[in-house]
Amino acid sequence: MNSSASRYTRLMQAYVKLSDQFHHLDVEHMALKQKLIPLLKALNAYRSLTHKLKQDKATLEQTIQSLSASQTALEAALAASQVKQAELLAAMTTLSEEKAQLESSLQAVQLKYEALAEFETLLQPDAVSVLAEAEQQMELVEETLQEIELDSDPDLSEVDKQLLLQYRDRSDLIAEVNALDALLAA
Numbered sequence: 001m002n003s004s005a006s007r008y009t010r011l012m013q014a015y016v017k018l019s020d021q022f023h024h025l026d027v028e029h030m031a032l033k034q035k036l037i038p039l040l041k042a043l044n045a046y047r048s049l050t051h052k053l054k055q056d057k058a059t060l061e062q063t064i065q066s067l068s069a070s071q072t073a074l075e076a077a078l079a080a081s082q083v084k085q086a087e088l089l090a091a092m093t094t095l096s097e098e099k100a101q102l103e104s105s106l107q108a109v110q111l112k113y114e115a116l117a118e119f120e121t122l123l124q125p126d127a128v129s130v131l132a133e134a135e136q137q138m139e140l141v142e143e144t145l146q147e148i149e150l151d152s153d154p155d156l157s158e159v160d161k162q163l164l165l166q167y168r169d170r171s172d173l174i175a176e177v178n179a180l181d182a183l184l185a186a
Contacts, residue, residue: 121127
């Protein structure tokens with residue numbers, strides 16, 4: 001029995017040693033658990049933070065894409081606006097030139113009107129009738145001048161006309177007539 005008792009004793013010692021080691025392992029296990037819990041919490045927090053950062057990154061990427069599209073649209077609108085502004089400036093320049101030309105033309109017309117304004121009275125009914133009468137008188141004068149040119153003395157006979165023609169041709173005869181008039185007057 002000795003051998004059985006020594007076996008039991010060794011078995012008990014092995015069991016006590018195993019129990020001490022188990023207890024020691026259990027304490028270390030508990031200590032590791034205590035150390036592992038903050039690590040797991042930190043890991044979970046890191047995972048949450050990573051997940052949130054990924055979501056934020058996706059949101060920011062969408063925002064950046066949206067802002068890029070808006071920027072592109074604004075740049076296109078700005079370019080169109082600049083083109084429109086250039087067109088408006090060109091149109092304004094053209095209109096300014098046309099205005100200057102029209103003002104110059106208006107001033108020329110105004111000067112012509114002022115120069116012709118004194119003739120406006122000729123358009124009055126009284127002036128028109130006077131002008132028509134003057135035209136008739138001018139026609140009569142022209143007819144008379146034509147008749148005189150054809151026959152300057154229509155009331156004289158041919159003999160009298162010849163006598164006058166001789167008198168005009170002889171300047172010495174005029175001097176004799178003047179001398180005769182002087183004698184008769186004396």
